Amino acid sequence: MRAFRLEVNGDEIEVAAPGHWSLLEVLRYRLGLIGSKQGCDKGDCGACTVLLDGRPVLSCLMLAATAAGHEIVTIEGLMPLHLAGGGAGPDPVQDAFDRCGALQCGFCQPGMMLSARALLNRNPTPSREEIHRALAGNLCRCTGYTQIIQAVEECVADSAGVARSTPPWLRVREESADSGSGSA
């Protein structure tokens, strides 16, 4: 058993845990921060992604004790940080994921949203290619990534003050509504 201090979502917390425990285990089973998920426990899926000093890391591959002295942000921290920064409601990334349908089962999404948040903090106007690459460490099995990419692109459009693009299914729907000839 080892005792160490972690800074998680702005809180300084004293933790005692077996020395071989990963950061993910300590977050989930000592601190009750169950928003970080375990999909493989060996660094393949990205569901356990958290931010360490602003960079996305796999918490299942990091010994908890080595995270001492670093700022850790989990999914539970995003909305409080946004509120503390003067924002309203959830972080724009969380809001966009919800609005765009990117949260199907939702299991991989805490990690995905943190990867997206880290990207946007680093580069507020990434290209589609850059978004794809930034999220390539996070597996999603539900969405085919399409609505995830759309959500991140809507964040980019909003912060740049330009119009959001319309997905194909919505474009065709709007066209047929305009022409007054909805199908069947």
Add this chain to the structure above:
Amino acid sequence: MAARDKHGPGAPWGDRFQVIGAPRRKVDGLAKATGHAIYTDDITLPGMLHAKTLRSPHPHALIRSIDTSRALALPGVLAVITGRDMPIRYGVIPWTPDENALAVEKVRFIGDEVAAVAAVDEDTATEALELIDVEYEVLHAYLDPHEALARSEPAIHDTKKKGNVSKHVALAFGDVEAAKAGADLVVSGDYFFHGSTHTAIEPHCALAQYGADGVLTVWSATQITHYVHRALAAVLELPPQKIRVIQPCIGGAFGGKSDPFSLEFCVAKLAMITGRPVKMLWTREEVFYAHRGRHPMHMHYETSVSKDGRILGVDAKILIDGGSYSSFGLVTTYYSGQLLVGPYDFPSYRFDSTRVFTNKPPCGPKRGHGSVQPRFAFEVQLDQIAEKLGLDPIEIRRINDQGASTETVNGQRITSNGFAECLDVVERESRWKERRGKLPFGKGLGVAGSMYITGTNYPVYPNDMPQAGIQLKLDRSGLVTVFTGGNDIGQGSNSVVAYIVAEELGMDVGDIRVVAADTDLCPVDLGAYSSRVTFMVGNATIDAARKLRTQIVAAMAEEWDVEPRRIRMIAGRVIDLEDTERSVPTREAFQVAEVKYDTLGSTGAYNTPTLGGDYRGGAIGASPAYSFTAHVVEVTVDVETGRITCDKVWCAHDCGRALNPTLVAGQIEGSVYMGIAEALMEEHTVNRFGLHQGPSLLDYRIPLSIDTPEIEAFIVESIDPEGPYGAKEAGEGPLHSAIPALANAVHDAVGIRLTHLPLTPAKVLAAMREQREGAGSPAPATRSRVASDGSRAHVARDREES
């Protein structure tokens, strides 16, 4: 009898929908976005123990003895159980109960569960597994379904059937032989569909608590709460009313969580023995062995057509590799034949499907259960036919479109059908006419179509009770709580239920709360499989809401002394249409109704109408409605490396009315992604020792965002007369034709016909080599010949020459 035909597809108040049909958020979206949603492994109970499973290292062996004494002696170990503790067999299909929670006398695949340990923590439980001594007598292992079929000894299961047969179905409709004799062209060929697995990102997890009052509570990542409930009662020999099963949020399922699994029985038994809560979370490796994924199928198809491209008959013979247990295999075997009967009209059809046991992880239902494999074979063969007849591949599909309001060759009723529009949309959006056959060498476009069920009228265990039930509770605060047994597995069924109640009662979706998938609280629903939830639960919800609505309207009509027909519930208010000054918030109307009728609530239910052909098995595959899909896929084939890149997919899916198009688009995109991945990247298989060839997310490669093609989803809405507001399904249909469309695109790109999945670089290079070597002497199209891919095609009768 449930109120399945009392409500038409129209809007409940006037001619416009208020909630339905608009892009909308999910009811649980923000909880998932903020990390507040609770999944099974997120639950920790006081004093909870952790359990682990000992698994077989042999693919086929008798268990001579098990000695658990050393494990039990390890400090921190509270209990060890083996098959003798739970000897009653179960199976999700009641006719084939061939599974045990833990193996009793023999093991049938590497990974088969043998013993389970409960300990104070996971590390101690894992350590204890090493201390369980099992003596095995190793038996011959069947890894090839052909061998398993040819040999009966040693049998994998002690059934009466010879040759390790799990299920055999042979059905014939119309005269296939006459169709062959009268055809202008008969094309025959062999096709293979490999195994693939679900790979939900959340591993299976279960937690049990056994109270001093004798009530067992099991939380499980399951998509079929009701069947788990029944199986637990049977195996643990507990009265079902003493068992409560709860499905928390679930991290993906895709069919992979639709059997009762060993861990659910083990945590329950261990909790009963120790008097403490017990949790088991499978590792990713264990999930790969648990499998229940796509069945490998060896398929032979012979299709007879007239020279103008009309299908005259289809003759299929299929060998299905079932793996080690039955699971849903009885249904899989039927589905492999029964679901091919659309979107094309066949005057005659015959199929002969045999599922055999092998000593491999058990196969089961994966998205598009039993029908994705035959769809691949048939749609590739249809492309071959179009090529031989010189027809455009989209045109041959149009020619054979069965259309709406018809009956299939095997007696299934087709109601709405938007297949023709699906073809139109993908043709237009992909610029098919301008580009197909005209792209540079190495680039190509392919098309395919498909049909899928929207629920099935076969309720797994025969009974006449409703297939879906709903309860509504009205609160005088203005809140409506919906209780549904339906399993939201991420597809958004809880949201759909809320949208429907909001539509029916003219309320804000945020004022509807949904309680789901808890057998103590919710009426029975059969679960999330066969794309049944929106259709069945949706109809039950409309039924319940309309009963309640009638009461509220009657109460307000009496209050205002007007005719009930003047009253509308719209935008959170109840109004008098003829005196719009007169209106109250819904909350007040609830209170008026509560005064008049006492505590307010209602129930609703759905049952399918009597469906299906009048023959044994005729109800399997009979669905109250069918969805239709068309895909166009664009590929690039690198002829140097053999690598196929899927560049773009256009998918048009007829889901009936899209209750929330955002969710429908998400289902289409997710289906397309999964289908393309199966075709190009994924293969679930074992090596010659029966060991999984790579049970990790690194070795079993599922696509990253950078591996996923651009996907354009299109929604076609052929309003179904019986669906809730005309809705059908969107979760499974749009996977099917992605795979053959991709194979057909490869043919357009480089002229090779790939018939055996997955489409690996090695297969591409081999086919290209064969194509080059055979290029010197092309066989005339009007003679019998052996095609370059090994399929045999011959012209039965050449009317142009004769």
